[in-house]
Amino acid sequence: MEKKRDSEFVLKKEFLNLCEQLIDQITVAKGFLDLNDERDNYFTKATRREILRMEDLLKEFIKKILESERV
Amino acid sequence: MILLLSDLILIVDDNPGIRSLLKELLTSKGYRVEVAQNGEEAIEKFHKCEPSAVLLDSMMPGMNGLMVAEKLKSSSPKLPIIMISAYSEKEEIKRAQQKGLLSYCLTKPFDINEIIDSLHYIFELRLSNTM
Numbered sequence A: 001m002e003k004k005r006d007s008e009f010v011l012k013k014e015f016l017n018l019c020e021q022l023i024d025q026i027t028v029a030k031g032f033l034d035l036n037d038e039r040d041n042y043f044t045k046a047t048r049r050e051i052l053r054m055e056d057l058l059k060e061f062i063k064k065i066l067e068s069e070r071v
Numbered sequence B: 001m002i003l004l005l006s007d008l009i010l011i012v013d014d015n016p017g018i019r020s021l022l023k024e025l026l027t028s029k030g031y032r033v034e035v036a037q038n039g040e041e042a043i044e045k046f047h048k049c050e051p052s053a054v055l056l057d058s059m060m061p062g063m064n065g066l067m068v069a070e071k072l073k074s075s076s077p078k079l080p081i082i083m084i085s086a087y088s089e090k091e092e093i094k095r096a097q098q099k100g101l102l103s104y105c106l107t108k109p110f111d112i113n114e115i116i117d118s119l120h121y122i123f124e125l126r127l128s129n130t131m
Helices: A002-035 A042-067 B016-028 B039-049 B065-075 B090-098 B112-130
Strands: B008-012 B032-036 B053-057 B081-085 B104-107
Touching (some): A002 A042, A002 B016, B008 B016, B008 B039, B016 B032, B016 B112, B032 B039, B039 B053, B039 B065, B053 B065, B053 B112, B065 B081, B065 B090, B081 B090, B081 B112, B104 B112
Parallel strands (some): B008 B032, B008 B053, B053 B081, B081 B104
16 A cells, blocks of 8 residues: 555656656747747747647646645 | 846756757847856856856756755855746745745746846846945
């Protein structure tokens, strides 16, 4: 039982680490999009909107992991 | 808005994408920039280039951001440090702020305007302290 809980804990830590790496990549993608000269372009705006949606989903996922036991 | 063009900013992050984004952003705003990919390199570059401020990632392999902040503050207590923290580390960062290690803290995913605003904030603070 203890062993199972330990492996779940390790797994949650690994999930969290992967989520943080994804957050980094979203930050970079959104940042470069904001740096470009065509930020008012329809497709740029649409891409930004979709990136923000990914960002929200990831935040929600991280929140759920943190809410779960022992993380 | 106070923008001192000669200010040199040291960027410390293990993610090459973040380093590249911050470098592009800050140079486009007229800042001089040095980059380091880990804590050890950050301390070495800090002593070589004496930056006006440090943009520091909290979650790095080896020395993490808080360890780096403690080292830098021990040799330069007035150095402004802007910590960029991971989304899941809010509590640890709060404790570091209470210890007075950080001038400003941002959480990933950050917006590029937040970076510029935080630099303006610390440089305006520096200016008002010298008046």
